[in-house]
Amino acid sequence: MALDQSFTGRTYPPTRPYEVGREKIREFAEAIGDTNPAYLDQDEAKALGHPDVIAPPTFVFTITFGEAARVVQDPQLGLDYSRMVHGDQKFAYARPVRAGDLLSVTSTIESIKSLAGNDILDVRGEVHDAHGELVVTVHTKLVVRAAEGE
Numbered sequence: 001m002a003l004d005q006s007f008t009g010r011t012y013p014p015t016r017p018y019e020v021g022r023e024k025i026r027e028f029a030e031a032i033g034d035t036n037p038a039y040l041d042q043d044e045a046k047a048l049g050h051p052d053v054i055a056p057p058t059f060v061f062t063i064t065f066g067e068a069a070r071v072v073q074d075p076q077l078g079l080d081y082s083r084m085v086h087g088d089q090k091f092a093y094a095r096p097v098r099a100g101d102l103l104s105v106t107s108t109i110e111s112i113k114s115l116a117g118n119d120i121l122d123v124r125g126e127v128h129d130a131h132g133e134l135v136v137t138v139h140t141k142l143v144v145r146a147a148e149g150e
Contacts, residue, residue, distance in 0.1 A: 087141035117146030
């Protein structure tokens with residue numbers, strides 16, 4: 001069953017704030033094997049002009065993943081999660097994520113398209129800091145494969 005295209009444009013309320021911690025940044029950087037000193041050492045980050053350590057570009061996925069789950073699990077949307085695959089993800093930064101940031105995500109379904117029986121869902125997640133300033137916009141493409149026989 002195709003997704004309801006009337007959900008295009010639907011915006012979900014902001015998430016509760018997520019506090020970005022130095023240790024979380026360090027753990028993430030180590031997990032992906034990135035030893036950039038700006039991610040690991042406060043003095044090194046400050047020498048580069050940052051107020052604290054910054055996070056690797058894909059760190060924000062740890063925040064936006066839960067929000068994307070809220071969208072795909074919306075019972076009114078009717079998405080069958082067992083047939084969903086991650087198609088693409090892009091990050092457009094206004095500034096780096098920093099230790100001490102309090103970040104919230106607001107997600108909007110930008111489009112729902114059907115292609116060869118599959119549904120393509122594009123979701124935009126806007127990540128704002130505690131002052132309401134945009135930090136990063138995350139574009140996620142999800143593909144819901146057609147059920148057999150459709």
